[in-house]
Amino acid sequence: MATPIVIVGGTGNLGGRIINVDAQATLLAAAIAAGVPRFIPSDFASDYTKTREGDNCNFDLRREFNHHLDQQAGIAGTSILNGAFAEVLAYNPQLLNRQQHRVGYVEDTDWQVDFTTMDDTAAYTAAAALDHTTPRYLRIASFQLSPRELAKVAGEVAGVPYTLNDLGSRDALAAFNRRERAAHPEGEQEIYPRWQQSQYLHSMFSVQNTPLDNARYPELRWTGVRDVLAAN
Numbered sequence: 001m002a003t004p005i006v007i008v009g010g011t012g013n014l015g016g017r018i019i020n021v022d023a024q025a026t027l028l029a030a031a032i033a034a035g036v037p038r039f040i041p042s043d044f045a046s047d048y049t050k051t052r053e054g055d056n057c058n059f060d061l062r063r064e065f066n067h068h069l070d071q072q073a074g075i076a077g078t079s080i081l082n083g084a085f086a087e088v089l090a091y092n093p094q095l096l097n098r099q100q101h102r103v104g105y106v107e108d109t110d111w112q113v114d115f116t117t118m119d120d121t122a123a124y125t126a127a128a129a130l131d132h133t134t135p136r137y138l139r140i141a142s143f144q145l146s147p148r149e150l151a152k153v154a155g156e157v158a159g160v161p162y163t164l165n166d167l168g169s170r171d172a173l174a175a176f177n178r179r180e181r182a183a184h185p186e187g188e189q190e191i192y193p194r195w196q197q198s199q200y201l202h203s204m205f206s207v208q209n210t211p212l213d214n215a216r217y218p219e220l221r222w223t224g225v226r227d228v229l230a231a232n
Contacts, residue, residue: 016061017061020065021065021068024041025068027039028072028075032074032075039077040077040080040128041062041066041079043066044081044121045059045081045082045083045084046207047209050206051206051207054178055203056199056200079137080137080140081138081139082114082120083113083114083115084113084115084116084200086143086223092197094198102163103150105148105164106173106205109164111146112145112208113205114144114208115141115145116140120222123220140209140212140214141209141214142228144209147164150162151164157229157230167201177202
């Protein structure tokens with residue numbers, strides 16, 4: 001029987017330090033004790049290896065845990081970075097506002113945002129878990145789409161034109177997020193405070209998954225943006 005791989009899922013955006021660092025460290029210690037060869041942490045997000053410290057609190061926690069993971073002997077780590085979950089298009093009105101028929105953008109209307117559905121992420125993770133030759137990081141996207149392209153597709157799906165909404169520059173949004181976090185410290189104890197949602201919007205327009213590792217498992221099929229919009 002093959003030695004199992006530990007995959008930690010479902011904690012990526014929630015739980016703060018207790019989940020993202022402490023609980024994962026406990027699981028990691030148990031995996032090492034059991035002789036597990038590889039650990040796939042809950043890193044499912046934009047490429048935090050390219051972001052600045054302080055721009056996203058959960059990305060800072062991911063870096064902290066993965067530094068701990070990389071210091072452990074006898075176990076390898078594989079992180080899967082999928083950009084934004086495509087399902088965000090159903091519930092983030094700053095990005096896609098279906099009532100007002102607007103698409104928000106930060107600084108650049110042609111910036112390619114990485115989107116991956118939860119199902120595609122799960123299928124890819126399952127394939128990676130059975131692959132004994134994975135590198136430290138794998139980067140994927142069901143589709144990469146600019147705000148301009150999203151407005152066009154959303155308009156075609158809805159049958160009404162969509163306009164573009166300027167949300168400011170990256171630096172201005174990062175500064176706003178820092179002010180909001182400082183002004184609302186109670187958010188540190190909330191599952192998903194508003195300033196953290198804005199941090200994720202900033203990350204979508206700050207880093208990109210390049211190059212993509214989609215082709216590593218050619219049997220997988222990737223969901224398109226029209227399917228996501230039609231389903232939501």
